Amino acid sequence: MQTARERAVFEAGIKLGALYHQWVGTPVSPETARSIEEAIEKSVGLQPHVRGITVRLDREIMEPNMFGYSELQGLMLDVEITTRVEGESCRARIRREGNYPLMEIVE
16 A cells, blocks of 8 residues: 555656646747647646645747747756645655656755
8 A cells, every 4th residue: 555655756756747748749939839838728727736846948949930839848847845634644746857857856
């Protein structure tokens, strides 16, 4: 049986993985990035055990295609999420580490 601490860590990890795979490929531009950030925060924030989430997209690596928009890439994601299960919390994030979107437990 999982402890509350293990469950909080699991919940953070599963939510970051789902977020990544759900949103990568979404059309985005510097002008629409804030609305995408807010949509991700609101969507993930509805899920059980989420106590906070912050999403920032790196607009500097958004290169428009011939139609004037980019596709959201994992490298654009800077996300921090906090989950809480039975009094135990986990803070995790996705952030760029070189050329890789690293998911990690922070606390």
